[in-house]
Amino acid sequence: MFRRKKDEPEDMKTPAAPPQAPAPASPSEPEAEAVPARPFPRPAPPAAGALGRPPAPPAPRSGVPARTGESIEGRKLIVGKEIVLSGQITSCERLVVEGRVEASLDSRWMEITDTGVFKGMAEIENAEIAGVFEGTLTVREKLMIRSGGKVSGTIRYARIEIEEGGQISGEVSVDASRAAKTDGASYGNDGG
Numbered sequence: 001m002f003r004r005k006k007d008e009p010e011d012m013k014t015p016a017a018p019p020q021a022p023a024p025a026s027p028s029e030p031e032a033e034a035v036p037a038r039p040f041p042r043p044a045p046p047a048a049g050a051l052g053r054p055p056a057p058p059a060p061r062s063g064v065p066a067r068t069g070e071s072i073e074g075r076k077l078i079v080g081k082e083i084v085l086s087g088q089i090t091s092c093e094r095l096v097v098e099g100r101v102e103a104s105l106d107s108r109w110m111e112i113t114d115t116g117v118f119k120g121m122a123e124i125e126n127a128e129i130a131g132v133f134e135g136t137l138t139v140r141e142k143l144m145i146r147s148g149g150k151v152s153g154t155i156r157y158a159r160i161e162i163e164e165g166g167q168i169s170g171e172v173s174v175d176a177s178r179a180a181k182t183d184g185a186s187y188g189n190d191g192g
Contacts, residue, residue: 081115097131114148129166140178 097116116131130146145166158178
């Protein structure tokens, strides 16, 4: 369809013209509408100083409250409300459970919010539980059970703090070797 005629020499090419719709091969063919080769370019955003003020910082992520002194750097997994996650969680420094998790976990920090449920096995350094934990929990440093938190199953910890209204049940034991290494704080039931 778009071939060069054989009898036309190589150096007799016509100069390149802007792209156009090809002419119909014969007068009996209907003429096609011209379609632009590229979409229209979008205008560039104004430069930082073009409006006399610096560009706005990125909007904060919704649903994730920023805490004082907390870095959101690192490997963090947030399981949002109405989300169900099951399996094995690895290479996660911080897990925040707002939904439901059925998994095994080896991490540094776990937070179960008041709407969160975790079922399974977890070996972690620190835990803060305001929701529900069921299963095997080993906390190498501090276990914090908030007033609405419920922890049940096989629980080992170095230190524990339970707010009034927090609940713990099952096979509960203190990891005495780790408790002796903590910063001298008590490792009994501090709350209620």
